[in-house]
Amino acid sequence: AQSVSQHNHHVILSEAASLELGCNYSYGGTVNLFWYVQYPGQHLQLLLKYFSGDPLVKGIKGFEAEFIKSKFSFNLRKPSVQWSDTAEYFCAVLRNSGYALNFGKGTSLLVTP
């Protein structure tokens, strides 16, 4: 069973639209949470991460994510997308008992001019 679920596989938005990508995980206990972005033809880059503290985390390029522990969710948001945000976005979870990240299947975002 998939332990990290990303609800949307493909998202198409117009520039300036707001973005929210869902991510849920099924692990119990303490987790560290990440969003990575992969621009076309490039490797994965970290957008933002949550380890502890304020559940609303801000990342690069105007992205933010909110950790809601009761819902096992870590949704990614951006108020106004740009064409350059076209990319694939991956949610990842690291259990404190583990060493390696567990990735969701990714969401492909296309932003149209």
Add this chain to the structure above:
Amino acid sequence: NAGVTQTPKFRVLKTGQSMTLLCAQDMNHEYMYWYRQDPGMGLRLIHYSVGEGTTAKGEVPDGYNVSRLKKQNFLLGLESAAPSQTSVYFCASSYSAHEQFFGPGTRLTVL
């Protein structure tokens, strides 16, 4: 700092051939990982290492072997390549079991 580098960038193999993918990092990271990325599947962990001389299996280890003889290098071997191993392979490293830094990837095609 070069970060995480991978060689080669592209490779085409015939079924049954062998090859080794090299990952190198210059950040003195203890942890290194090999993932494969397939369309619609996200990234899946093949093997990982938590230090020089140690390796462990990930989610999809069959058909692959790894070695970590030096802290900065993590090798992924395919002894007898199969078409199912056609994929993009990413190496990553991290200082602890937290944020991982990824290499540029190796695109492998097995005919």
